[in-house]
Amino acid sequence: MLVAAPVGIAALVELELGTPSTGAITIGASITGFVAFDAPARTRFWWQLGVAPLVGAMAVLGAVTGDSAATAVPTMVVVAAAGAMCRTVSPRLAVAAINCVLALLIAQGLSLEIGDTPQILVLGAAGALTQATLSLIVALTEGRLERPRLIAGARDAALTVRANLSLSSPSLRHAIRSGGALGAAVGAYHVLDLGPHGYWIPLTVLFVMTSGRAETYQRIWMRAAGTAAGLAAATGLAVITDGHIAANVALLTISAAVAYAMLRLEYALFTFAITIYIVILAHAVGESAVDAAGERALGTAIGIGIVLLAFGILRDRGSPAPSIAPT
Secondary structure (H helix, E strand, O other): OHHHHHHHHHHHHHHHHHOOOOOOOHHHHHHHHHHOOOOOHHHHHHHHHHHHHHHHHHHHHHHOOOOOOOHHHHHHHHHHHHHHHHHHHHHHHHHHHHHHHHHHHHHHHHHOOHHHHHHHHHHHHHHHHHHHHHHHHHHHHHHOOOOOOOOHHHHHHHHHHHOOOOOOHHHHHHHHHHHHHHHHHHHHHOOOOOHOOOOOHHHHHHHHHOHHHHHHHHHHHHHHHHHHHHHHHHHHHHHOOOOOOOHHHHHHHHEEEEEHHHOOOOOOHHHHHHHHHHHHHHOOOOOOOOHHHHHHHHHHHHHHHHHHHHHHHHOOOOOOOOOOOOO
C-alpha cells in the first residue's frame, strides 16, 4: 500500500544516519499511516496534518511521565479514557485517538529521557508529516483540496460527547473500562520485571479491547494466535537480517503495508504483521529479538488477562446505540 512508503523511507533514513532517539521518525510515520487510511487522499491529508503534532506531543508527554508509575498511570488513564470517548463522534476520530494513545504508550514504555523531548517532538512529528506530505501529493493529482469544517465539526463532536456522559451510555462505560485497563497495564509493567518490553502489556490491551464484549473476546484469540506466529516469524527474520539495513527496511515496509491492509479485514493477520513490524524495528535499533521473545509473550498474556478482568468488573448493560446530540 502507498501509505507504507513513508515508513520505509523513515526507516532507511534513521538506520543509515543513526539519528538521535532512533525509531522516532519511523514510529511517527507508521502510527500516522493508520489515520484515515481508508479515506480519499484529500480527506486523509487533513486528518494526518492535524494528528501529526498530537503524535509528537503525546510522545513528549510519555517521555515526561514514563519513569514513575505515579505519573505514568494517571496520565494513561485520562488520555485513554478521553480517546475511547472519541468513538461516539466517528470511527475515523476513534482511530486517530487510538494512535495518539499508542504514541503515549510507546514513549512511556521506552523510558525516554526527558532531555531528549525536543528531539522526540521534532522527529516524531517529522515522521507523521511524511504521511501527510504523501497524502497531499496524491490529493493534488486528484483535484482541489476540500477545506475541513473545523469549527462546526468540533462543536458537533463536543455536543455528541456531552450527550453520552452518563453511566447508562455504552460509550462512557467503554471509556472508563479502557482507561482503567490501560492504567492497570501500565502499573503492571512498573511492578513486574519484563525489562524494556513491559509496554507489551498495555499494547495488548490497546489492540484487543473494543466497546463490545463479544468482539473483544474474538480479538483475544486472534491476538494470541497472531502474536505467537508473529513472534516466531519475526525472531527468525531478525536473526537472518541482523545488521542488513536494506533487508530490515524492506521487512518494515512490507509488514507495515500488510498491517494497514489487514486492520479492517482480518485481525489475526493484522496482529501477525504488526508484531513482525515492532520486533524488527526494535531489533534494528539495538534490542535483541531472541532475548525479548519470552518477555513479549508474557506481556501479551498479562494484557489479555487485564482485558478479561476489565470486562468482568464493568459489565455491559446491553448495547444501545450511542446518543447523538440534537442538531
